[in-house]
Amino acid sequence: MAVSQLTRTLPTTVRIKWTGWVVPAILAGGCIFLVVGSIQSALFAQQTVSGLANGGIYASLAVALVLIYRATEVINFAQGALATFTTFVAWQLLQWGLPYWPTFVLTLLIAFAFGATVELVAIRPVERRGNVLTVVIASIGLLILVEGAVGWIWKPTVRFMPSPFPLHFWNVGGVAFSSQDIGTIGVSIASVVVLWAFFRFTKLGLAMRAAAVRPHAARLVGVRVSWLLSLGWGLAATLGAIAGLLVAPNPSVQLSPSMMDGILIYAFAAAVLGGLESSIGAVVAGLAIGVVLSLLGSYVSWVTPQLQLPAAFVLMLIVLLVKPSGLFGRTTVRKV
Amino acid sequence: MRTSVAVRAGVIAVAAIVIAVLPFAMSDYNRTQGANVGVFFMAILGLNIVTGYTGQISIGHGAFMAIGGYTTAILTHGHGWNDVATLPISALVGFAAGVVVGVPALRFRGAYLALVTFAVALAVPQIAKNYSGFTGGTEGLQLPQHTGLWLYGTAWTCAAILFVLAWLLLRARTGRALRAVRDSEVAAASSGVSLAVYKTAAFGVSAAFAAVAGSIYVLVISFVNPDVFGLTLSLYILIGAVVGGLGSLWGVLVGAAFVQLLPIGLTSSHGLSSQSVPVIFGAIVIVVMALVPRGAADLLRIVAALSSRKSQDNPLGLEGR
Amino acid sequence: MAPLLALRDVDARYGPIHALHGVTLTVGEGEIVALLGANGAGKTTTLRAISGTVRRTGMLEFAGRPLGRRGPESVARLGIAHVPEGRGTFSELTVWENLRLGAYVRRGSLKADTARVLQYFPWIEARRNQQAGTLSGGEQQMLALARAVMQRPKLLLLDEPSLGLAPLVVAEIFRIVQELVKREGATVLLVEQNARSSLAVSDRAYVLEVGRVAVEGSSDELAENEDIRRSYLGY
Numbered sequence: 028m029a030v031s032q033l034t035r036t037l038p039t040t041v042r043i044k045w046t047g048w049v050v051p052a053i054l055a056g057g058c059i060f061l062v063v064g065s066i067q068s069a070l071f072a073q074q075t076v077s078g079l080a081n082g083g084i085y086a087s088l089a090v091a092l093v094l095i096y097r098a099t100e101v102i103n104f105a106q107g108a109l110a111t112f113t114t115f116v117a118w119q120l121l122q123w124g125l126p127y128w129p130t131f132v133l134t135l136l137i138a139f140a141f142g143a144t145v146e147l148v149a150i151r152p153v154e155r156r157g158n159v160l161t162v163v164i165a166s167i168g169l170l171i172l173v174e175g176a177v178g179w180i181w182k183p184t185v186r187f188m189p190s191p192f193p194l195h196f197w198n199v200g201g202v203a204f205s206s207q208d209i210g211t212i213g214v215s216i217a218s219v220v221v222l223w224a225f226f227r228f229t230k231l232g233l234a235m236r237a238a239a240v241r242p243h244a245a246r247l248v249g250v251r252v253s254w255l256l257s258l259g260w261g262l263a264a265t266l267g268a269i270a271g272l273l274v275a276p277n278p279s280v281q282l283s284p285s286m287m288d289g290i291l292i293y294a295f296a297a298a299v300l301g302g303l304e305s306s307i308g309a310v311v312a313g314l315a316i317g318v319v320l321s322l323l324g325s326y327v328s329w330v331t332p333q334l335q336l337p338a339a340f341v342l343m344l345i346v347l348l349v350k351p352s353g354l355f356g357r358t359t360v361r362k363v
Numbered sequence: 364m365r366t367s368v369a370v371r372a373g374v375i376a377v378a379a380i381v382i383a384v385l386p387f388a389m390s391d392y393n394r395t396q397g398a399n400v401g402v403f404f405m406a407i408l409g410l411n412i413v414t415g416y417t418g419q420i421s422i423g424h425g426a427f428m429a430i431g432g433y434t435t436a437i438l439t440h441g442h443g444w445n446d447v448a449t450l451p452i453s454a455l456v457g458f459a460a461g462v463v464v465g466v467p468a469l470r471f472r473g474a475y476l477a478l479v480t481f482a483v484a485l486a487v488p489q490i491a492k493n494y495s496g497f498t499g500g501t502e503g504l505q506l507p508q509h510t511g512l513w514l515y516g517t518a519w520t521c522a523a524i525l526f527v528l529a530w531l532l533l534r535a536r537t538g539r540a541l542r543a544v545r546d547s548e549v550a551a552a553s554s555g556v557s558l559a560v561y562k563t564a565a566f567g568v569s570a571a572f573a574a575v576a577g578s579i580y581v582l583v584i585s586f587v588n589p590d591v592f593g594l595t596l597s598l599y600i601l602i603g604a605v606v607g608g609l610g611s612l613w614g615v616l617v618g619a620a621f622v623q624l625l626p627i628g629l630t631s632s633h634g635l636s637s638q639s640v641p642v643i644f645g646a647i648v649i650v651v652m653a654l655v656p657r658g659a660a661d662l663l664r665i666v667a668a669l670s671s672r673k674s675q676d677n678p679l680g681l682e683g684r
Numbered sequence: 685m686a687p688l689l690a691l692r693d694v695d696a697r698y699g700p701i702h703a704l705h706g707v708t709l710t711v712g713e714g715e716i717v718a719l720l721g722a723n724g725a726g727k728t729t730t731l732r733a734i735s736g737t738v739r740r741t742g743m744l745e746f747a748g749r750p751l752g753r754r755g756p757e758s759v760a761r762l763g764i765a766h767v768p769e770g771r772g773t774f775s776e777l778t779v780w781e782n783l784r785l786g787a788y789v790r791r792g793s794l795k796a797d798t799a800r801v802l803q804y805f806p807w808i809e810a811r812r813n814q815q816a817g818t819l820s821g822g823e824q825q826m827l828a829l830a831r832a833v834m835q836r837p838k839l840l841l842l843d844e845p846s847l848g849l850a851p852l853v854v855a856e857i858f859r860i861v862q863e864l865v866k867r868e869g870a871t872v873l874l875v876e877q878n879a880r881s882s883l884a885v886s887d888r889a890y891v892l893e894v895g896r897v898a899v900e901g902s903s904d905e906l907a908e909n910e911d912i913r914r915s916y917l918g919y
Contacts, residue, residue: 102474104422104481152653160420163474164605165652167422171598172645179638230784237774237785244772247735248835249760249789288594292482299478333493337486344479347467 054311061318069202074325075318080208081293082317083215087270088287088294089301089309090219091263096303098239098259099154101162105169106294107287109145110267112173113138114275115181117268118188118282127191131272135265142264143257145169150260151253177284185283190276211273218269219310222262235259270294279332289336293317296343316342378616379523386515394511395583396623401518402580403619405525407603409572412529413476414609417469417562423480424573425597426487431457431574432581432592433491433498440504447517450578457574458567465566470559476566484597488589503588506581518579525572530612532568573600595641602644605651686748688713688871689734689839694742696726696733703729704740705895711839716865716872718882718903720917721892727875728769730892731841734873735759735766747838761789765837769844771828775817779808779827782816786831794834800868801830804860822853829860833868840864840872846881854878858885879917883907891916 065072088106095103117134121127153165192210196203226232238245238252239259245252267287274290275282297316301308316339323330323338330338386394406424413421431453438444438452468479491498498504509517581587599622607618626640687710696704704726711717719727733740736751736759744751746762756766765786774782783801787794802809805826811819816827825845832840842861846854862885864870876882883889883903891899891912899912906912913919 102478104477149649149653153649156654157652160418160474161652163477164420164601164609165649167477167598167601168605168645168648168652170645171602171641171648175638175641175643175645179636179642183638230788233777233781233784234788237777237781240776241772241774243737244768244774245785246737246756247760247766247768247772248785248831249757250785251757285594288485292485295478295482331493333489336482336489340479340482340486343482344464344467347470347475347479 054315057315065202070325071322072202073204074321076204076212077208078318078321079314080211080317081321082314083212084270084274084290084313085293085297085317086310086313087215087218087266087273088290089297089313090222090306091266091270092294092298093301093303093306093309094259094263094266096298098235098256099162100159101150101166102295103263104163104166104291105145105173106263106267107291108170108173108177109138109142109264110271111284111287112177113141113264113268114188114271114282114286115177117272118186118275119181121189127189131191134268134272138264138268139261141261142267143261145264146257146260151256174284181284183284185281188272188275188282191272207276214269214273218266219306222266223306231255231258292336293320293339296339299343300346382519386512389511391511394515396627398511398514398518398579398583400619400623401515401522402576402583403600403603403623404522404615405518405576405579406573406600407607407615407618407622408522408525408529408612409569409576410600410604411609411612411615412532412569412572413566414604415533415565417476417565419469419474419476420601420604420609421480421566421569422477422594422597422601423464423483423487424570424600425592425594426480426483427457427460427570427573428577428580428596429487429491429589429592430460430570431577432587433577434574435578436504436506436581436587437498439506440499446507446578446582450521450575453574453578454571457577458571460574461567461570462563464570465563469562469566480597481594484594488593491589491592499588501588501590503586503591506585506587508585509582514579514583517582521575521579525575526612526615529572532565533612599644602648605648685712687711688747689873690743690745691730691734692743694730694733694740694744696729696738696740698729698738703738703895704733706742707733707892707895707897709890709897709900711871711873713871714865714869715888716861716874716886718879718886718889719873719875719892720877720879720882720889721898722918723877724894725892726895727892728843729895731766731768731843731873731875734841735764737766737768760835763836763838764841765832765835765839766841767828767832767843767845769847771824773816773819773824773828775815777816778813779816779819780812782827782831783808783834786834789835797834797836801833804833804863805830822849822857825849825853825857826860829857829864833864836868837870840870841875842872843875844877845874846876846878854881858882861885879913880907880919883917 061075065075088110091106092103095101095106113134116137117130120130120133125133149169150162150165153162157165190207192206195206197206197209226236234245234250235255235258237248238250238255242252270290271287274280275286280286280290293316294313297313298309300312300316301310319342320330320335320339324332324335386397389397406428409427410421410424413419434453434456435446435449438449439446464479464483465476468476492500495501577592581591584591603618603622604615605618606621607614607616622644625643626637629635629640629643630637689711691710692708693706694704694708695702695706707726707730709717709719709730719730721727729738732738734744734746734751736753736755746764749762751759751762754762760766774785777785783798784794787797790797807823808827808830811823816824819827829842829845840861845857845861849857858881861872861874865872872886874882874886883906886903889901889903889906890897891906893916899906899916906917
C-alpha cells in the first residue's frame with residue numbers, strides 16, 4: 028500500500044520542478060542558519076533549543092501517525108486523545124505515590140496495551156465492513172470518546188504534571204538551556220531511534236514492514252497481519268504516551284483533556300510535510316516546525332502564541348499546494 | 364432503495380407542517396431549543412453537501428459557523444446592521460472561506476479534507492482570540508435579544524430555504540455528473556480542472572450554509588466569543604451527519620435533533636454528568652461505522668464509486684432512500 | 685500410501701463468481717504434479733483454495749489432516765509454501781529481507797537454510813542488500829523460489845513460475861524445481877499455462893476447464909496424446 032496521491036495539476040505556474048537536491052539543500056541551509064544564529068545570540072540559541080524540544084514532541088506524535096498510516100492508509104485522529112488518556116493515567120499513578128520513572132515505564136506498557144486493545148475493539152470491527160474513510164470517521168468518534176472519558180473520569184480541570192527532569196539550567200557558553208528542553212529532545216530522539224532499530228533489525232519489525240507494504244504476500248509466508256496491526260497501534264500509542272508525558276509539564280500546555288488537540292495539528296503538519304509515509308520525514312519536519320514556530324514567535328512580533336497554530340496550518344496548506352507528496356514523499360501517480 | 368417521489372413529498376409535507384405548528388405548543392425555552400435544532404440542521408446540511416460531492420468529510424464546519432457568526436456579530440454590534448440583513452453577507456464570507464480551504468485540500472483523495480478542516484476548526488478560534496480588538500476577544504460581543512418564537516421562525520425559514528437550495532443543487536449536478544461518467548473516463552479526466560472547480564465550489568457552498576447557521580446561532584444565544592465555536596461543535600456536526608446518514612439529505616433532521624436534544628435529555632432526565640455526553644456520542648459514532656447502517660451505506664456507495672474512479676463527483680445516495 | 689495433499693469436491697467463490705466446481709485431485713509425496721488449463725480455468729484459484737486465501741468448501745486434506753478453515757498464515761505453518769502469481773516479492777525490501785521473511789515460520793538459526801539457498805542461487809550473495817523490486821523478472825522468480833526454500837516446506841505451490849520469462853530462464857527454474865524435489869524431498873504442485881515444459885518436468889498432470897478437472901493422467905501419457913494436446917493444451 029504505497030502512497031497513492033494523484034497530483035492534480037494546477038493550470039498555473041504553481042508547479043515547481045523539484046529535483047532531488049532541493050530539499051536537502053534547504054535543510055542544510057536551515058541548519059547552518061540555526062548554528063550561526065545561535066552563536067551570535069543567546070536568545071536565538073535558547074529559542075532554537077526550546078523549539079527543538081517542542082519539535083521533538085511533534086515528531087514523536089507524527090511518527091505514531093505515520094506508523095498507522097503506512098499500515099492502513101488511515102489517518103488516526105484519536106492519536107492525541109489516546110496520548111492524553113495515558114498521560115492522565117500517569118498522573119493518577121503519581122498521585123497514588125508511585126515514583127516518576129517507574130510510572131513512566133508502567134505508563135508506556137499501559138499505553139501499548141491500550142492502543143492494541145483499541146484497535147481490536149473499536150477499529151477492527153469498522154475495518155472489516157467499511158473502507159478507509161469509515162475508519163477515519165471511527166477514529167474521530169474515538170477522539171470524542173476518549174477525550175470525553177478523560178473529562179468524565181478526571182473532571183476537566185487543568186492540572187499540574189511534574190516533569191521527569193529536575194529543574195536545572197545548563198550553562199553553555201553563557202546561554203542557559205533548561206534540562207526540560209534538553210531532556211525532551213533526548214527522549215524523543217531516543218524513542219524514535221529505538222523504534223527505527225526495532226523495524227530495521229528485528230524479525231517482528233521486518234514482519235510489520237512486510238505486512239504494511241504487501242499484506243497478502245506477508246500472509247503467505249505466515250505473518251499474522253491482523254495481530255501486527257494491533258501491535259502497530261500499540262506502538263503508536265506508546266509513542267503518543269511519550270509525547271504526552273514530555274509535553275504535560277510544560278507550563279503553557281498543562282494537563283487537561285484537550286491538551287493534545289493543538290499538538291495533534293502540529294503532528295499532522297509534520298507527518299504531511301514529511302510525506303506521510305516516511306518516519307524520517309516526519310521527524311525532520313516535526314523538528315523544523317518546532318524551531319520555525321519558536322523563532323517566529325520570538326522575532327516576528329505579530330506572531331503571538333495564539334497565532335502559532337494558524338501559522339502551522341497555513342504552512343501545511345502551502346506545502347500541500349506546492350509539493351503534495353510532502354518534502355520526503357514520492358509522488359506516485361496512480362495508474363488509472 | 365429509491366422511495367417514490369410521492370412518499371418523499373409526503374414525508375416532507377408532514378415534517379414541514381409539524382415544524383411549523385410545533386412552536387405554538389411549546390414554551391419559550393423549548394422554542395429556543397427548537398431554533399438550535401434548526402441551526403444544526405443547516406450546518407449538517409452543509410456537511411452533507413461536501414460529502415455528497417467529494418466523498419470526503421469536514422470536521423471544520425464549526426469554524427465556518429464561527430466565521431458566519433462573527434460576521435453577523437461584528438456587523439450588528441459594531442456597525443448597526445439589521446441582523447437578518449447580515450445573513451447573505453455571512454453566506455458570502457463563508458463561501459469565500461470554504462473556497463480558500465477547499466482548493467488545496469480537495470485535490471486529494473482520502474482524509475486530507477478532514478485533516479485540513481480539523482486544523483481550521485482549531486485555528487479559527489485562535490485567530491478570533493488574537494484579533495480581539497476586532498472580535499471582542501474572549502470577552503465577546505453582545506447582541507440584541509429576540510423572542511424564542513422569532514428565533515424559531517427565522518431559523519426554520521432559513522433552514523427550509525437552504526434545504527430546497529441543497530436539494531436543487533444536488534439534483535442539477537447529478538444529471539451532469541452522470542453524463543460525464545457515461546461518456547468516457549478520459550473525457551471526465553480531461554475536464555479534470557472543472558471537476559476540481561465543482562468540488563471546491565461545493566465546499567464553498569457548504570461552508571456558506573454553515574456560516575448562515577452560525578449567524579443564526581449567534582442570534583439565538585445573543586452573544587459570541589471564540590469559545591462558542593470550539594472543536595466540539597465541529598465534531599458534533601459530524602456526529603449529527605453520521606447519525607442521520609452521511610451524504611443524505613433526508614436524515615439531516617434526525618441527526619440535528621439527536622445532537623441537540625440528546626445531551627439535554629441525558630443530563631436532565633437521567634442525571635448523567637455532562638461529561639458523559641461525548642463518551643456516548645463517540646461510542647455511537649464508532650458503533651454506527653462498524654455496523655454500516657444506512658448512513659455509512661450511503662457513504663460507502665459514494666466512496667466506492669469515487670475510488671473506482673469512475674465518477675469523481677457523482678452525488679450518489681442523495682436522492683433519498 | 686496416503687497422498688500428501690488430497691482435494692475432493694472443492695468449490696470456491698469470488699463473491700458471486702463461482703470459480704471452482706467440485707475439483708478433485710491428489711498429490712503424492714515426492715511428486716511433481718502439474719495443473720494445466722486455459723486462462724480462467726481455475727488453476728490459480730485451486731492454489732488459493734489450498735493456501736486458504738480464498739473461501740472454499742469441500743474436503744482438503746494435507747498430510748492426513750483436514751485444512752478446515754485455516755487462513756494462509758496458518759497454512760504456511762503447516763509446511764505449505766505458496767509462491768503466488770506475480771511472485772509475491774516484497775519489492776520495497778532487500779533481497780536478504782525477502783529471504784528472511786521466507787523463513788518467518790521457522791525458529792532457530794537460519795545459517796543452514798541460507799547456505800542451502802546460496803547453493804541453488806549463488807548470485808544472491810552478491811545482491812543481498814539490493815532492493816528486491818530492482819531485480820529482473822527471472823531473478824525475482826528465483827528469489828521467490830529461494831524464499832520458499834527457506835521455509836523448508838513439505839509442499840510447494842507454484843503459480844505460473846514461467847510467466848513473462850525467457851525460455852532459458854524458464855528451463856533453469858524448472859531444473860531447480862526438479863533438484864528441490866530430488867534433494868530436499870519437496871513435493872510440488874505446479875500451475876502453468878506453458879503445458880509443454882511443465883509436462884516434461886512433472887510426473888502427473890490435471891487439466892482444468894471452467895473450474896473442473898477435465899483430464900488427468902501421467903504426464904508422459906498426456907504429452908503423447910495428440911487429441912488431448914490439441915483440445916486442451918493448445919499444441
